[in-house]
Amino acid sequence: MNRRVLSILVDNTSGVLSRVAGLFSRRGYNIDSLTVGVTADPRYSRMTVVVNGDELILDQITKQLAKLIDVIDIKVLEESESVSRELILVKVRADAQNRQSIIAVADIFRAKIVDVAIDSLIIELTGNQSKLDAFINLLEGYEILELARTGITGLSRGTKDVKYL
Template sequence: MKRILAILVEDRPGVLTRVSGLFSRRGYNIKNIAVGPTMEPGISRMTVTVEADPLTVEQIVKQLNKLVNVLKVNDLTDETSVERELMLIKVKAEPGRRSEIQQVAATFRAKIIDISPDSMIIEVTGEEQKLQAFLLMMQEFGIKEIVSTGSVSLLRGSKVTRELRA
């Protein structure tokens, strides 16, 4: 089962290693991870997507909470939240197929951000499912390269993650 964890950490050297090392040594798999600053100076937020059963996730959360640099861990999976991932796709685009690609991109509200004589770079954001669907469409044209951020996630409404019970 896919779970999304929001982890607030102190922005100290090695904190990413501490978190990711904990996953690997206890045999948990990180599907993707995104790290960035928060509004509070010195505090960063990691969004980690894991594939695990509920008991394992409970254990992951407890183990994360034991790390001295970890401030708070929340499982956002069961909360109403919005989740986004950003992906850049370099796709083959001979002049004759450009408009076709543009149409598909428009449907997915993706943006074309670079064009060269035989390729394009497209930027698309959304939930994982949407990105997968878009990739499927792009395969037809020939994908040269992709890169993506991990998922990031925020609670809907005015509630903020720090106010959730751990």
């Protein structure tokens, strides 16, 4: 199984997300991660979609996406030629005994404590997937109450192949 990260520039209109997701579901493909947000130009949104499959399936997905009328541009974000990040928020049970050790783990990863309660902490961390997974693994000794991940978002490096609108 190969993993592909697609950066898709689309019209910022209602129904686009549904049409893109529908393309995947109709063909029985799974989306591992999906993030969407408006670009600097409010007429357009950028979707970052992570999919797994063999090369034939991944090429077919890319070609089918290109046929959608709302799709302006598709880029495959190769790991060595792009920057990708993900954000997590983790709520950890933190009493007086373990609060400092949890904060120490967060400091090692340059995470931010964004909320402190009597019995918990919420920690924010941004990075690549392996960094976030390593952070979560180190927190396994503590009680994770809630966890939210945004999914991957990314851009290609440099100005080569930039779609100016």
